[in-house]
Amino acid sequence: xMDFSDHHGHPDEMSRPKxxxxxxxxxxxxxxxxxxxxxxxxxxxxxxxxxxREYTGLSGDAWQMAIQPEDLPRLLECVRSSISSGNPCExxxxxxxxxxxxxxxxxxxxxxxxxxxxxxxxxxxxxxIEDRKRGEELLDLAQKAARAMAFDWYIQRQINTWSPxxxxxxxxxxxxxxxxxxxxxxxVHPDDWPGVVTSLKHAQETGNISAEYRVVWPDGSVHWLAAxxxxxxxxxxxxxxxxxxxxxxxxxxxxxxELRRARSELAHVARVMSxxxxxxxxxxxxxxxxxxxxxxxxxxxxxxxxxxxxxxGARETVRRTIRDGHRAxxxxxxxxxxxxxxxTATDVVELNQATREVIALTLSELQSNRVILKxxxxxxxxxxSGDRIQLQQVILNLLRNASDAMSSVDDRPRQxxxxxxxxxxxxxxxxxxxxxxxxxxxxxxxxxxxxYTTKKDGMGIGLSxxxxxxxxxxxxxxxxxxxxxxxxxxxxIPCHETARTDPKRAARNG
Amino acid sequence: MSTRPLISVVDDDESxxxxxxDLLNEFGFDAQAFSSAEEFLASDSLSQTSCLLLDVAMxxxxxxxxxxxxxVRRQKIPIVFITAHHDEAVRPHLLAQxxxxxxxxxxxxxxxxxxxxxxxxx
Numbered sequence: 075x076m077d078f079s080d081h082h083g084h085p086d087e088m089s090r091p092k093x094x095x096x097x098x099x100x101x102x103x104x105x106x107x108x109x110x111x112x113x114x115x116x117x118x119x120x121x122x123x124x125x126x127r128e129y130t131g132l133s134g135d136a137w138q139m140a141i142q143p144e145d146l147p148r149l150l151e152c153v154r155s156s157i158s159s160g161n162p163c164e165x166x167x168x169x170x171x172x173x174x175x176x177x178x179x180x181x182x183x184x185x186x187x188x189x190x191x192x193x194x195x196x197x198x199x200x201x202x203i204e205d206r207k208r209g210e211e212l213l214d215l216a217q218k219a220a221r222a223m224a225f226d227w228y229i230q231r232q233i234n235t236w237s238p239x240x241x242x243x244x245x246x247x248x249x250x251x252x253x254x255x256x257x258x259x260x261x262v263h264p265d266d267w268p269g270v271v272t273s274l275k276h277a278q279e280t281g282n283i284s285a286e287y288r289v290v291w292p293d294g295s296v297h298w299l300a301a302x303x304x305x306x307x308x309x310x311x312x313x314x315x316x317x318x319x320x321x322x323x324x325x326x327x328x329x330x331x332e333l334r335r336a337r338s339e340l341a342h343v344a345r346v347m348s349x350x351x352x353x354x355x356x357x358x359x360x361x362x363x364x365x366x367x368x369x370x371x372x373x374x375x376x377x378x379x380x381x382x383x384x385x386x387g388a389r390e391t392v393r394r395t396i397r398d399g400h401r402a403x404x405x406x407x408x409x410x411x412x413x414x415x416x417x418t419a420t421d422v423v424e425l426n427q428a429t430r431e432v433i434a435l436t437l438s439e440l441q442s443n444r445v446i447l448k449x450x451x452x453x454x455x456x457x458x459s460g461d462r463i464q465l466q467q468v469i470l471n472l473l474r475n476a477s478d479a480m481s482s483v484d485d486r487p488r489q490x491x492x493x494x495x496x497x498x499x500x501x502x503x504x505x506x507x508x509x510x511x512x513x514x515x516x517x518x519x520x521x522x523x524x525x526y527t528t529k530k531d532g533m534g535i536g537l538s539x540x541x542x543x544x545x546x547x548x549x550x551x552x553x554x555x556x557x558x559x560x561x562x563x564x565x566x567i568p569c570h571e572t573a574r575t576d577p578k579r580a581a582r583n584g
Numbered sequence: 585m586s587t588r589p590l591i592s593v594v595d596d597d598e599s600x601x602x603x604x605x606d607l608l609n610e611f612g613f614d615a616q617a618f619s620s621a622e623e624f625l626a627s628d629s630l631s632q633t634s635c636l637l638l639d640v641a642m643x644x645x646x647x648x649x650x651x652x653x654x655x656v657r658r659q660k661i662p663i664v665f666i667t668a669h670h671d672e673a674v675r676p677h678l679l680a681q682x683x684x685x686x687x688x689x690x691x692x693x694x695x696x697x698x699x700x701x702x703x704x705x706x
Contacts, residue, residue, distance in 0.1 A: 354669065361668035365689035366599030369607050372693040376610040391606060398599050441596070442641030442669065 109169075109179070109200040111137070112186070115157045117150055120195070131172025142168035142176055149181060156183040156196045169200065177204040217319075225303070227316045229255065243299060243320055245291025263288035263296065277305040283318055286327075298327040358438045359405045366398035422570050423462045425494055425502055426451040432469045433492070440490065443477045450493040456569035458502050460547045465567075468540040468551070472506040472563050475537070479510025479561065486559065497566045501549070505564035512561045513553065540565075589634035589704055593617040594624045594650065595666065596642045600689075604637065611697060621645035625653065633661050635684075635703040640667035640674065651681055662703035666691070 103110050104124035111134065112121040122134035130140040141149055145167035156163040163183045168176040179200040185193045217223055223240040238248035244261050251257060262270055266287035273285035283303040288296050303318010374391040377384040429451065440447055458465075473492065480488040489509045497503035537551075544551040549567030556562055591613045593604045598619075605615035613634075618624040622645055624636075640647040651663055665678050665686040675686045684706065685699035 354671075357670055358668045361670070361689045362597050363599055365666075365668065365691065366597075366603045368690045368692065369600070369603035373603065373607040373610055376607070387606065391603070394599070394602055398603075401599070438641060438668070441643045442646070444644060444646060446643060 106199070107201065110198070111200075112195050112197045113153050113183075114195050115154070117153065126200075129171055130169065140170050142170065144168075152181060153183055153196055153198070156185050157193050160185045160187070160193050166203065167200075177202055178207040179203060223320050225301075225316065225318060225320055227253070228314060229316060230308075230312070230314050240320060243297070243322055244289050245293060245295070245297070261289050263290055277316075278313055281305050281307075283316060286323065297322060298324045354439070356405065356435065359435065360402055363398040363401035363405070367395050367402070370395040370398065421460065421462045423458050423460055423465060424455075425458055425465070425504060426455055428462055428466050429469055429492065429494060429504065432466050432473065436470060436473055440473065440477050443481060443488070445477050445480060445488045445490050448489065448491045450491065450495075452493075452495045454496070455494050456496060456500075456502055458547075458567050459570040460567065461543075464543045465547070468543050468565065469504065469506075471537070471540045472504075472565075475563065476506050476508035476510065479508050479512075481510075483510055483559075496569075499568075501566045501568050503564055503566040505562050507556060507560065507562040509556075509558065509560040512555055512559060537563075588612060588614045590614045590616065590629060590632050591635050591637060591700065592624060592629050592633040593637045594619075594621055594642075594647070595637075595639035596620060597639065597668075600639070600666070607693060607696070611693075611700070613700070621647070621650035621653070624650070630659065635700055636661050636663045638663050638665050640665055640678070640686075641669060648678065648681065651678075651683065655682070662706050664696075664699045664703055 100123075106123065106125065109126040109129055110121075110123040111119055111126055113119045119134045119137040122137065127133065130137075132140055138146060145165075148165050149167050152163040152165040155161075162185070165181045165183075167179055167181055169179050170176050180203045181198055181200045183196045183198040185196050188194045213224070217239070223237060223243055225236055225240050227236070236251050236253070241248055241251050244251070246261075259267060270285050270287050273283065277283040281304055283301060283305055286298065286300045288298055290296055299320050300323045301318060301320045303316055305313050306315040306317070308314045370391040374388045374395070377388040377391065429449075433447065433449065437447070469492075473490070476490050477488075480490070486509055491507040492504070493507070494502065494504050541551045544565045544567065547567045549565055551563070551565040553561055553563050591608050593601060593608075593615060595601055595604075595617070596619055601617035601619060605617050608615035616627075616629050618627065618629075620642060621638075624630065636650075638647045638650060645653070647665055647667075654661055654663075663683045665683050666689055667674070667686065668689040670688045678686045684703040687695055687699060
């Protein structure tokens with residue numbers, strides 16, 4: 075009873091909910107996260123909520139001032155059609171904020187009918203979509219900038235969700251891709267399809283799509299595409315959706331191909347150049363003893379044909395012929411030692427021996443450049459491990475550079491000193507010192523760049539190739555200026571593992 | 585003692601220095617060999633040499649260097665170059681400088697004899 079009397083004892087309270095309908099309604103409308111309004115068929119706005127007024131800084135009477143003029147006809151049309159048809163209507167318009175800034179809003183207008191069912195006005199809700207618009211613009215911009223197009227493909231349902239731009243990447247007219255796996259397969263270059271399948275299998279394991287493949291357009295032209303994205307799976311673990319970007323990378327691929335071709339041409343040029351110079355050296359080395367052989371044989375013939383025959387003289391010429399024959403044979407042996415080694419980087423190399431072989435083959439070239447060669451090869455040099463041929467190419471290059479650097483030197487001896495010695499940290503060092511023109515200090519680092527050269531007829535690839543060879547041997551190649559004229563180029567590489575643990579060496583060092 | 589023409593050989597290669605003089609003797613010439621241009625310039629043979637068989641590439645003074653030096657000294661000795669560098673581009677250059685011939689090693693005795701006969705006729 076108490077409860078009842080309490081409940082009914084205050085008539086004011088009883089009437090309160092009825093009166094509160096309007097203010098509560100208003101407060102709900104005001105609290106909506108959007109701009110609410112109602113409009114009459116003539117376009118007159120008879121209500122705006124608090125949010126609307128706060129955003130625009132205007133009263134409802136002046137509502138048209140809040141709409142971007144370009145967008146106003148669209149909005150009026152939306153209101154009119156909603157009232158006349160009785161159906162909801164949507165539009166996107168820019169609205170001016172109180173401070174003058176325009177932001178994008180989505181507008182949804184619903185018709186309101188009176189008791190008789192006649193539509194008398196419509197009620198609209200506008201919500202801010204500026205951030206979404208910005209995102210779309212950004213996406214659009216990003217897609218354009220990356221020459222990439224987003225795809226979202228429901229594989230099993232075979233729904234074509236490719237945008238016209240995505241279709242354009244495949245050379246297809248808009249709306250002509252039927253969304254089937256089979257159709258897609260037919261667009262991909264047959265040679266690249268196995269790679270695509272591999273990428274898709276990988277995507278099934280990792281969820282990440284990453285593939286580069288060629289597509290053949292209907293006009294027969296071939297284009298490179300790169301697809302990157304995510305794969306989603308259904309309850310049974312089957313892929314059902316792929317989302318990501320496709321980009322046309324034809325230009326990049328062309329550049330890569332040009333670069334690859336240029337690199338291999340460069341390597342070829344470098345090889346041919348050193349081979350050409352080497353061939354000349356070899357020919358010289360072989361021609362010398364051959365010349366001796368032929369001269370001796372001619373002399374021998376004449377001595378034997380004389381009357382009486384000069385047998386003792388002939389015997390001497392034959393002896394020299396044999397010696398020269400061996401000399402020619404030695405050249406060939408050295409040559410084989412230089413070339414017959416296979417292409418591995420695991421040989422045990424005696425650096426002094428390797429150096430002597432290079433010297434033997436370049437001596438004539440050095441001599442023709444009037445270079446006086448001195449050698450100081452350390453007697454107890456540890457073995458190194460590496461590619462003998464490659465190391466010899468480096469030595470050859472350093473010798474030739476040193477010789478070339480002195481080609482214009484006439485006021486002092488063209489002296490070249492090649493030295494080997496144990497280096498700190500269990501390494502072996504080889505240095506080539508010349509009395510040439512040296513180099514400018516500021517060009518020190520440029521020396522090792524490809525195509526940098528101070529020679530008139532140089533290509534500028536020798537030192538850069540040499541440095542990469544030495545780097546591959548875990549060593550380093552550097553240049554320094556001499557106290558006197560000229561420069562010294564040195565490299566240092568770690569010695570062979572067993573040499574380092576050699577007890578004899580350890581004892582010596584200890 | 586002899587009226588046979590003296591042929592001087594200047595070459596840093598030992599095989600050549602040992603073999604050529606014997607052949608030249610067989611041809612009927614006197615011959616002397618020198619291992620460098622400097623050695624030849626310092627010798628008595630300089631004024632008696634009828635023809636010079638001269639290597640192109642040598643350490644120190646090269647064959648062409650010696651050719652120039654002889655021109656400077658007004659020593660008109662016919663020169664036949666002998667070189668193991670088979671470089672066709674070098675030949676016309678040497679001939680233009682006044683050399684009688686430029687033989688590429690290895691050369692035949694006929695080529696050598698022809699070159700010497702040409703040189704001695706000058």
